[in-house]
Amino acid sequence: xxxxxxxxxxxxxxxxxxxxxxxxxxxxxNPYLFWYVQYPNRGLQFLLKYITGDNLVxxxxxxxxxxxxSQTSFHLKKPSALVSDSALYFCAVRAANYGNNRLAFGKGxxxxxxx
Amino acid sequence: DGGITQSPKYxxxxxxxNVTLSCEQNLNHDAMYWYRQDPGQGLRLIYYSQIVxxxxxxxxxxxxxxxREKKESFPLxxxxxxxxxxxxxxxxxxxxxxxxxGEQYFxxxxxxxxx
Numbered sequence: 034x035x036x037x038x039x040x041x042x043x044x045x046x047x048x049x050x051x052x053x054x055x056x057x058x059x060x061x062x063n064p065y066l067f068w069y070v071q072y073p074n075r076g077l078q079f080l081l082k083y084i085t086g087d088n089l090v091x092x093x094x095x096x097x098x099x100x101x102x103s104q105t106s107f108h109l110k111k112p113s114a115l116v117s118d119s120a121l122y123f124c125a126v127r128a129a130n131y132g133n134n135r136l137a138f139g140k141g142x143x144x145x146x147x148x
Numbered sequence: 149d150g151g152i153t154q155s156p157k158y159x160x161x162x163x164x165x166n167v168t169l170s171c172e173q174n175l176n177h178d179a180m181y182w183y184r185q186d187p188g189q190g191l192r193l194i195y196y197s198q199i200v201x202x203x204x205x206x207x208x209x210x211x212x213x214x215x216r217e218k219k220e221s222f223p224l225x226x227x228x229x230x231x232x233x234x235x236x237x238x239x240x241x242x243x244x245x246x247x248x249x250g251e252q253y254f255x256x257x258x259x260x261x262x263x
Binding site: 042067069074075076077078079082123134135136138139140141 | 152154179183188189190191193196198206236238240242250251252253254255256257259
């Protein structure tokens with residue numbers, strides 16, 4: 034079975050401060066990891082993914098994520114948060130050797146950037 | 149949300165009626181998915197299809213049905229057997245399944261309200 038935990042329901046951060054959204058995963062074998070963002074009443078937008086290679090992955094809108102195999106984590110980061118980053122963020126995982134592209138999603142983290 | 153359309157954006161139905169949600173993609177993706185989103189529960193997979201004329205149940209398929217007669221279309225029917233159908237429904241597609249990984253792209257969603 035594959036699963037994701039996003040331990041914080043909501044993350045509050047002041048505009049201009051660093052933003053971190055936490056994600057830990059459980060999967061058999063090597064993972065493929067993803068971050069998505071959702072604005073109110075919209076679909077999910079892809080931010081970035083880790084497949085293999087460099088542990089630090091850079092994505093859209095200045096976001097990056099660090100894969101840590103020993104801690105089974107894939108935390109999303111942004112050096113300087115903007116008010117427009119306020120949204121719901123989802124982490125997702127699948128096993129690399131899985132026979133299809135079924136993803137397991139976390140429950141999501143609401144990010145609130147305070148002006 | 150590019151390349152995937154869902155219609156309508158809002159849908160209202162009386163209890164006991166079946167309703168069909170539309171999902172169309174022009175990305176030439178092989179795989180398509182239906183998710184249900186409820187507040188605080190993240191995304192749950194209803195059905196997915198890896199190829200035309202084939203589909204599999206996800207984690208919460210009871211009370212739902214799908215068809216995949218064309219590559220670009222994957223309609224979801226919410227039947228009267230679904231006990232709690234009010235939710236936000238998201239359709240997604242990906243380039244392929246299996247080992248050739250493509251991230252999933254999401255449509256804008258349909259909010260279904262059943263009274």
